[in-house]
Amino acid sequence: MFYNYLFQIILVALFLWVHPFPTAASTPPTTADPPIAKPGCQDICGNVSIPYPFGIGNNCYHTPPYAVTCNTSLLPPKLFLSKFDLEVAHITLNRQDSVALYPHTIVVKTQLQKTCNNNTQDVNINSSIDLSGTPYLFSGDFNSLIVGGCGSSTLLLDRSDTILGGCATACDKVHMVTNKCTGRGCCSIDLKTSLEFYRVNISSYGEGVNDCTNTMLINRTVIENEVVNPSLSEFAVVPTVLEWASNNITADSDKLNRNCYPVASPPENYVCYCNYGYYGNPYLPSGCQVPRECKGCKQGCFKEGSQYRCIRSNHGPKTRLIILLVLVGSIVGLMLCTGNISCIYLCIKKRRHIKMKEKFFQQNGGFLLKQQLSLNQGYNESMKIFTTHELREATNNYSKHNILGRGGFGTVYKGILPDNQVVAIKKSMVSDQSQVEQFINEVIILTQIKHRNVVKLLGCCLETEVPLLVYEFVSNGNLFEHIHNDGARWLSWGNCLRISTESANAIAYLHSAASMPIIHRDIKSSNILLDSNFTAKIADFGVSRLVSIDQTQVTTLVQGTFGYLDPEYFLTSHLSEKSDVYSFGVVLVELLTKRKPISWETGLEDRNLAMHFISSVKNNQFFDILEPQLLKEASQEQLVTIAELVEKCLSVKGEDRPSMKDVARELEGLMRKVKDSRSDQHNEGEHVLLSESRHPSFQPFEDQNISRQLNFEKDLIIEMSSPR
Structure with a gap:
């Protein structure tokens, strides 16, 4: 105990000797910051600084996406990003108080997008610029989509037509403009994640003489009333924040003065920052330096505003002498305490490691996971808890070459475990509590599922900053890729039936055979994976819901993928098992026609595949939309x-749809008929398939009210495709 107290006294003395209290003794008012641009290159245009990798002229920027120009004919001169011809208002390079993993930003002025429409036809507007293939992203931390106008409904979609958000505006006869943007003349959609491209779908239902709608992606911290005024010219510009990160710019010789961290997207890019005590540009060779004003500071220095100040001691000679005597007198005790010091150091290090693991465990919802597993009694004893070391080794430190794909909630990597088992590792991108709950939700659901046509969860890891899930590896991609690949001739009539039957049985199992009914909520062809034998496996349970046995439906926030979404669920927010039935029906049409669920290039009636199918059946044109290969291989009766x-399955009313169990039974019966038919063909000779794709006598639906029902379904599906 005595040695411990002595050790504490020595530590205090050392601290006071080495780190004296700072004072505000200032240096001369003029300071010289380390350079931010390449030698001989212009580092400012107007009032905008130009840090490397940006630059004006040859050899001053790193690669073409970073090239900028300075228009000196304007007063004051203005800086422009050459690749997109956008005015640059500000470029951030290094924030000493920021979190290192945050990317840098560049504020550019993008053009307002204006559409005027006096009818109810919807309009699609692409983002003002496409950032794919560049080091830039539209920032999700700073930007909001602002919609100004009267009588319009707006959807924000990503490149794959997944709904990212929506809002609607309404006004009196006189436009009401407000900076609240809550729907009266103006509404807003916050970006939840950074994007390289977005699409805006606008449906106008106003009846005024000036039914114009302004849309703009704008820095939400500078929104003003005038920005959303519908009378603004289409030539108006607004500030938009882009994230930027660098690729391999820095040199290894500078690694002692700066640190670089990988960003999530693009995965090969980095953000770099000077280490504490160094200032300057981390992307330049020897760009992180100790400023000239700090080189004479014996105790170090710190930056205050635009000036550097030395740290000076408040301790006089007498105080220092006392400290020195204490240190000399403690040398003997220090030598005796060497063993204790080593022990204390190891204990502190171990305690820090344990606390860090506990922090991440709690942050990633570990306690919630335990509680939910206990409540649902769904813990799979074979599920393994992996360590961070195991998964880092399995993925070659999460190399970009091991990436299998990216989804709305994370990135999936291919990994090889020490026993040579190949796995898929999902690394979630947790940024708020709601996404933690998505992760826990997926674990809870997957631990309760044991079915050959559902992707198996092998384990998880909660020791890292972002949670990790380990699945069985499914080697042949997803069904969407095969359907829409012109070379996928293996998707014969028999294989289409087999994959449909396997998928239907898996979904039926989720609905009825699992310990608690599970509604997948995002059935689509890209979530049906194919293994080495082309066996179907249902995947991605990030938005699924557990439903009590005594519940027939639940009310929840609408989630899913545009084109597969149940119209009844879309309009009422009432989720049921029949919502999965509708989505599966769209997958069946996708298999039969080899067409995508949504096509923005066609007319309004043909845009939605489900609506197009219903219309074709009504007009006795069903065979016209089928994929030619299936027409040759399947019989008319099949x-x-x-x-x-x-x-x-595509009935708009959920109560009119069959259960997934009935769907699976129908498909199994059809498969048996196909096998029997092939057997008969073998015995009786080669069967000649009727090749006419149009048959005047084809009347599959004989209900006298079917025309009225199909018109009702068509109207509802059009309304879902063009939300108001």
């Missing part, structure tokens, strides 16, 4: 049978 099944 195609009519599956058409009737799809028509039932």
Whole structure:
């Protein structure tokens, strides 16, 4: 105990000797910051600084995306980003108080997008610029999509047409403009994640003489009333924040003075910062330096505003002498305490490691996971808890070459465990509590599922800053890729039926055979994976819901993918098992026609695949939309049978749809008929398939009220495709 007290006294003395109290003794008012641009290159235009990798002229920027120009004919001169011809208002390079993993930003002025429409036809507007293939992203931390106008409904979509958000505006006869943007003349959609491209779908339902709508992606911290005024000219510009990161710019010789961290997207890019005590540009050779004003500071220095100040001691000679005597007198005790010091150091290090693991465990919802597993009694004893070291080794330190794909909630890597087992590791991007709950939700659901056509969860890791899930590896990609690949000739009629049946059985299991019914909520072809034998496996349970046995439906926030979304769920927010049935019906049409669920290039009636299918059946044109290969391989009776099944699945009213169990039973029966038919063909000779794709006598639906029902379904699906 005595040695411990002595050790504490020595530590205090050392601290006071080495780190004296700072004072505000200032240096001369003029300071010289380390350079931010390459030698001989212009480092300012107007009032905008130009740090490297940006630059004006040859050999002053790193690569073409960083090239800028200075228009000196304007007063004051203005800086422009050459690749997109956008005015630059500000470029951030280094923030001493920021979190190192945050990317740098550049504020540019983008053009307002204006659309005027006096009818109810919807309009699609692409983002003002496409940032794919560049080091830039539209920042999700700073930007909001602002919609100004009267009588319009707006959807924000990403490149794959996934709904990112939506809002609507309404006004009196006189436009009401407000900076609240809560719907009266103006509404806003916050970006939840950074994007390289976005699409805006606007449906106008105003009846005024000036039904114009302004849309703009704008820095939400500078929104003003005038920005959302519908009378603004289409030539108006607004400040938009872009994130930027560098690729391999820095040199290894500078690694002692700066640190670089990888960013999530693009994965090969980095953000770099000077280490504490160094200032300057970390992207220049020897760009992080000790400023000239600090080189004479014996105790170090710090930056205050635009000036550097030395740290000076408040301790006089007498105080220092006392400290020195204490240190000399403690040398003997220090030598005796060497063993204790080593022990204390190891204990502190171990305690820090344990606390860090506990922090990440709690941050990633570990306690919530334990509680939910206990409540649901779904813990899989074979599920393994992996360490960070194991998964880092398995993925070659999460190399970009091991990336299998990216989704709305994370990135999936291919990994090889020490026993040579190949796995897929999902690294979630947790930024708020709601996404932690998404992660826990997926674990809870997957631990309760044991089915050959559902992707198996092998384990998880909660010791890292972002949570990790380890799945079985499914080697042949997803069904969407194969359907829309012109070379995928293996998708014969028999294989289409087999994959449909396997998927239907898996979904039926989720609905009825699991310990608690599970509604997937995002059934689509890209979530049906194919293993080495082309066996179907349902994946991605990030937005799924557990439903009590005594519940038939739940009310929840609408989530899913545009084109597969159940119209009844879209309009009422009432989620049921029949919502999965509708989405599966769209997948069946996708298999039959080899067309995408949403096509923005076609007319309004043909845009939605489900609506196009219903219309074709009504007009006796079903065979016209089928994929030619299936027409050659399947009989007319078989195609009519599956058409009737799809028509039932796509009923707008959920109560009119069959259960997934009934769908699976129908498909299994159709498969048996196909096998029997092939057996008969083998015995009786080669079967000649009727090749006409149009048959005047094809009437699969004989209900006298079917025309009225199809018109009702068509109207509802059009309303879902063009939300108001």
